Amino acid sequence: MEPIRILRSRTVVLSAANIDTDQIIPARFLTTTTRDGLGQHLFADWRYDVAGAPRSDFILNSAGARNCRILVAGRNFGCGSSREHAPWALLDYGFRAVISTQIADIFRSNALKNGLLPVVVDAATASWLFEHPGAEVSIDLPTATLALPGRAPLTFPLETFARSLLVNGIDELGFLIERDAQIGAFERRQTTA
């Protein structure tokens, strides 16, 4: 996982609430045994028509959306299926952060484990972002702050543990493996209980 400290990008806005992981990547693309190359299927049924041609009315197909690394989305983003293919597809496409007033639990957990930043903001900030699509915003991870142009920086909730893993590019598996002795002791307590 690449370490992240500062992320600066223009935003793409999908303001609908309850965007589920079936929309982020439909199930028919999950018959894969790797995590690579899923960006081509990101939002497939919104991005392409039945013939496979890009839909001109979908925001990701607009010239302004190119190279944007921050997605601003409506409330309860990533609800539904636990498929980690959703953050894999967003990352492979080029996104590094999702900003919303609410991010579904399993998606949030999956995103953090892959270096996709879940940034939860208040309703007023979300409204501002919806009204200013393409705004150049900046996220500072070590201080968990979000800076919007012409507005005071605001902090977002991200616990220190997750923050330190992201800043240092470390994954949780290493942390758990280092607790092998405690896990073993727990197992022995269980069998003798």
Add this chain to the structure above:
Amino acid sequence: MDCVPRTMLEKIWHQHEVIPESADTPAVLYIDLHLIHEVTSPQAFAVLGERGLSVRRPELTLATLDHSTPTRTEQIFGGAPIAIESAARQIRALERNCALYGVELLGLKSEQRGIVHVIGPELGATQPGKTIVCGDSHTSTHGALGALAFGIGTTEVGHVLATQSLLQRKPKSLAINVEQRLQPGVTAKDLILWIISRIGVSGGTGHVIEYRGAGVRALDMEERMTVCNMSIEAGARAGMIAPDETTYAYLAGRPRAPRGLDWERALARWRALPTDADAHFDREVAIDAAAVEPMITYGTNPGMVIPITGRIPERANDAAFDHALAYMGFEAGAKLMDKSVNVVFLGSCTNGRLSDLRAAASVLRGRKIAPGVQMLVVPGSQAVKRAAEAEGLHAVFMEAGAEWRESGCSMCLGMNGDLVAKGDYSLSTSNRNFEGRQGVGARTLLASPLTAAASAVRGRVTDPREILN
């Protein structure tokens, strides 16, 4: 020994803390049962390979094939090739990984194979007080037996394979107190859809729901599973119901349930699990079961749901609502009753158990499904299939004109090629009516097995009480 009253969630959580959480780090939580399937596991096994790790407790890991697996008999037993080549590769990958790492696989031809959330309870592997995880959001189903069961992503599947543990923050608790009993013709599916209509599709976010009260005690084990199954559709981390005599009667004698003295010891442990009187929940919601009606969805998430006799609501200045109705081909203010249905799907981890098939068969017995309607009946497991056949339910379905398949997730998510055509209306007993869930452009109406069967007979959305009375 502290005497603070505790919830069942707190008790199970505390019993599984390898290392308690602190301000700086999440808890290391021990996992008692890890269920895996073909779609969300290959990338996790790949990480084991890359890092030279083994599966820490293969005997606490159980694999099956369900998500992308065919339901056509000839592809399971007849030697016909699996129609979707990428699905076939996924199935072979799980077979290879299980053989390599010593994990038990209930494979393609196993008599015990089935949807992962149907076979766990059925085999007695799901037990009160256990922590259970699976790379699937409907893992909440297992909470019906008093387990703490939740869905995880593939990276976490790797964590559990390698360490039998997860890093987790303790979720908040939400009590849903269900008083009174359901009326005739109203099912557990209607109850959970009703609950979601009350608390919303993100109303449970960050919480574990405990369903409580006389209305829940009155439910049988399979009904409880239907309720807990759709907890994730309210955004909850898990759903759970305290074990009671219904739970113990269900579990007794199941192949992987404890026996003899072990059973007696387990019972003693299980009886201590229910939430203490006066324990504190972070939130509580009251539900009157007697007020619940047969429910049906009209939109593109499970919260867009109304009583079957009702009308689609009107909402001004809501682009997402308008988009959902346009996708569904419906208008605000319209009734759903009598709308045409093209496909009826009976199955899934929500409603693919024997009692669900019996309910649908009670409507279909001696009747035909309407001309032009395709009805697919997919048992939740091979054991459900055998039990249904033993009592002749398959004959009822086939004589009515429905297709009778091998078990699997099938048309709930259409990964295996069981699909609804673009623009068609599917009345489905599954759990998600998301855009494209059952096929590109497919329009899904979620309802109970009774409503599905009644609607199959008429070829139109039908209140099952009209046929049952």
